[in-house]
Amino acid sequence: MFAAAAARPTTPAIPQDLFGAIADLKQDLNAIILAHYYQENDIQDIADYIGDSLGLARQAAQTDAEVIVFAGVHFMAETAKILNPNKLVLLPDLDAGCSLADSCPPAEFAQFKAKHPDHIVISYINCTAEIKAMSDIICTSSNAVKIVNQIPADQPIIFAPDKNLGRYVSEQTGRDLLLWQGSCIVHETFSEKRIIELKLEHPNAEVLAHPECETPVLNHADFIGSTTALLKRSQDSASQTFIVATEPGIIHQMEKASPSKTFIPAPSTSNCACNECPHMRLNTLEKLYLAMKHKAPEITLSPDIATAALKPIQKMLEMSV
Ligand code: 13P
Ligand code: SF4
Numbered sequence: 001m002f003a004a005a006a007a008r009p010t011t012p013a014i015p016q017d018l019f020g021a022i023a024d025l026k027q028d029l030n031a032i033i034l035a036h037y038y039q040e041n042d043i044q045d046i047a048d049y050i051g052d053s054l055g056l057a058r059q060a061a062q063t064d065a066e067v068i069v070f071a072g073v074h075f076m077a078e079t080a081k082i083l084n085p086n087k088l089v090l091l092p093d094l095d096a097g098c099s100l101a102d103s104c105p106p107a108e109f110a111q112f113k114a115k116h117p118d119h120i121v122i123s124y125i126n127c128t129a130e131i132k133a134m135s136d137i138i139c140t141s142s143n144a145v146k147i148v149n150q151i152p153a154d155q156p157i158i159f160a161p162d163k164n165l166g167r168y169v170s171e172q173t174g175r176d177l178l179l180w181q182g183s184c185i186v187h188e189t190f191s192e193k194r195i196i197e198l199k200l201e202h203p204n205a206e207v208l209a210h211p212e213c214e215t216p217v218l219n220h221a222d223f224i225g226s227t228t229a230l231l232k233r234s235q236d237s238a239s240q241t242f243i244v245a246t247e248p249g250i251i252h253q254m255e256k257a258s259p260s261k262t263f264i265p266a267p268s269t270s271n272c273a274c275n276e277c278p279h280m281r282l283n284t285l286e287k288l289y290l291a292m293k294h295k296a297p298e299i300t301l302s303p304d305i306a307t308a309a310l311k312p313i314q315k316m317l318e319m320s321v
Pocket of ligand 1: 052053054126140141142225226228
């Protein structure tokens with residue numbers, strides 16, 4: 001007698017026409033696909049909406065769809081779930097986290113906050129639901145300056161978790177912010193030296209930078225803003241060449257909007273692809289299809305945390321109209 005062959009792991013069937021299969025599932029589920037600019041090109045091309053964190057939160061707040069398929073990272077999908085506790089929110093890869101969100105562990109942040117009871121907490125949306133639940137107001141890179149400017153001048157503020165965005169907002173508003181020392185591995189990888197070299201090679205190029213970059217890089221920027229603001233600037237500017245200091249996924253939309261212009265991704269310090277967000281890139285079109293087909297993995301949250309985290313998100317939406 002022969003021993004039975006060991007069971008092989010089954011590979012789920014992936015249809016040839018993934019775009020068509022996803023479009024069919026979207027109809028069946030009454031789903032909306034929300035995607036961030038750092039997603040791979042195919043995902044951007046199939047999304048119903050592509051945007052920055054504020055735009056994505058606004059879309060999540062107003063959608064009538066029953067299912068939200070979130071092509072982004074965990075904190076973004078979590079924000080959509082907090083805004084829609086009764087809807088199914090799917091994330092193609094549940095491991096798509098964020099180094100910046102990870103740089104602010106809730107227990108340590110609670111201790112930090114307890115040491116400064118007179119401060120209010122403004123947290124960048126790139127944080128976990130637990131941190132949001134400990135915050136008074138959430139902000140994104142597109143409304144942080146506007147929100148801080150609305151806080152009375154004598155009110156001390158903790159700004160978490162991104163020290164680079166915090167420093168930028170402090171400079172723009174003239175406010176002395178108490179900064180949590182978190183950062184994003186992607187936006188800290190850009191090399192000032194290599195940006196200077198690129199500027200010498202392309203003297204007419206405009207440098208576009210995200211405020212999560214470190215100060216030496218921001219000092220070389222002609223324009224600083226959220227991903228949506230950078231995209232708009234690339235369309236509105238008369239410049240023909242741009243050095244883009246943010247995750248290069250956004251260049252897909254820049255090239256689509258301005259096909260005759262040249263976009264150069266800002267290089268990192270070493271010859272790696274470290275300027276690509278390893279978390280964002282965990283999502284693929286195949287995983288997005290499988291998530292819709294199996295209605296999993298879904299975002300789940302403790303109701304207490306979700307309720308506490310909703311308030312500062314709503315406050316942000318009110319303060320940034
Ligand atoms: P925005 O798209 O809101 O500018 O944020 C960039 C980012 O790092 C998302 O993780
Ligand atoms: Fe987080 Fe940075 Fe990736 Fe944005 S680019 S998701 S901040 S690790």
